[in-house]
Amino acid sequence: MINVLFFGPVAERIGKNILQAEYQFDIRLQDLRDNLAQAYPEAFDIVCFAAVNGEHVRDMSLPLADGSEVAFMARFSGG
């Protein structure tokens, strides 16, 4: 399983903070994003950043491991 986390405006549009995606061999970050964007297009309209296991990831071709924690996030507004 891959744990997918959502926060703030993205969580609000999805209606939940976490969901579990089934792990598939050779799945990449972009594949997961594409699958979720299809299910939650309005939420993914505002997704600007992704993180894997708490680290910013810009390379969307990153392969995901089983048990990964992935977050898709809107632009930050702290400070």
Place this chain on the structure above:
Amino acid sequence: MADAVRIQTEDFSQDAEISALKQSSKRMGGVGTFLGCARDFSEGREVSEIRFDSYGSMALSEMQKLRSEAIEKFSLLDARIVHRIGTVRGGDNIVFIAAGAEHRAAALEACRWIIDELKQRVPIWKKEITPQGDAWLASHP
């Protein structure tokens, strides 16, 4: 002494943070600080309160990296970053940054750099609660 980098719901004391910063070195000749506060008016609307959401573990880790990078980049003697989450009202403190260096230029430049980077890199979001409705904020420049 409290950790140099923290995310917390409760308010913080600027005096306590500066005092802790100064205790790290007596070579410190300049301390630059930034205090971010909640406004009660934004984009033409009264704001009743601001609520924060965060990716807590990542936000703390990114703030710790920011502190380390700032110390290295500006040759600081020490730096502290505290960010509140939860709910705040107009006039309340949100974020405090203190940077200590041998001379003022590095302390002031580091402080500016840390808050600018924090806004770009730290996963925290704020939502304004207004009589007209609630709205998640886009970041301000």
